Amino acid sequence: MVDCSLCGAATPVLVSGVPICDACCSQSTLDHERILRVLRTKVESARRQRELANDRFGQIIEAVPSQTPAPGGGFRLAQAGREYRESIRAMDRAIHNLCEFILKGIVPDDVKLRKEGALETSNPPKQALA
Numbered sequence: 307m308v309d310c311s312l313c314g315a316a317t318p319v320l321v322s323g324v325p326i327c328d329a330c331c332s333q334s335t336l337d338h339e340r341i342l343r344v345l346r347t348k349v350e351s352a353r354r355q356r357e358l359a360n361d362r363f364g365q366i367i368e369a370v371p372s373q374t375p376a377p378g379g380g381f382r383l384a385q386a387g388r389e390y391r392e393s394i395r396a397m398d399r400a401i402h403n404l405c406e407f408i409l410k411g412i413v414p415d416d417v418k419l420r421k422e423g424a425l426e427t428s429n430p431p432k433q434a435l436a
Contacts, residue, residue: 311325311410311411341407341413342404348403349397355397356397359392360393363390403417
């Protein structure tokens with residue numbers, strides 16, 4: 307017996323190598339498509355955020371023609387760099403979650419199914435850049 311990848315109940319049933327109990331199996335196709343759509347949307351959103359952060363970082367670099375930032379410019383550059391690195395980490399997490407779901411059927415903790423069948427997503431709060 308293995309644990310269902312959707313609800314955690316013990317089940318002997320494997321669907322395409324992914325453990326799914328009888329209760330989840332009836333909803334699995336519809337839920338699978340909705341979860342996949344949410345995860346793909348998260349990847350696209352993270353990609354857009356990375357592009358915006360990259361553009362901001364590039365604009366700050368271009369604003370310093372002598373390669374030596376003005377007073378306070380170093381802080382702006384460091385802040386833009388942190389924002390860019392965080393956007394890359396967020397994109398990596400989104401891609402990882404999508405791959406884990408496609409390959410192993412693992413639903414990420416921030417995408418949950420409610421009893422009514424509606425998807426519930428939670429986004430962890432962003433850390434303030436100091």
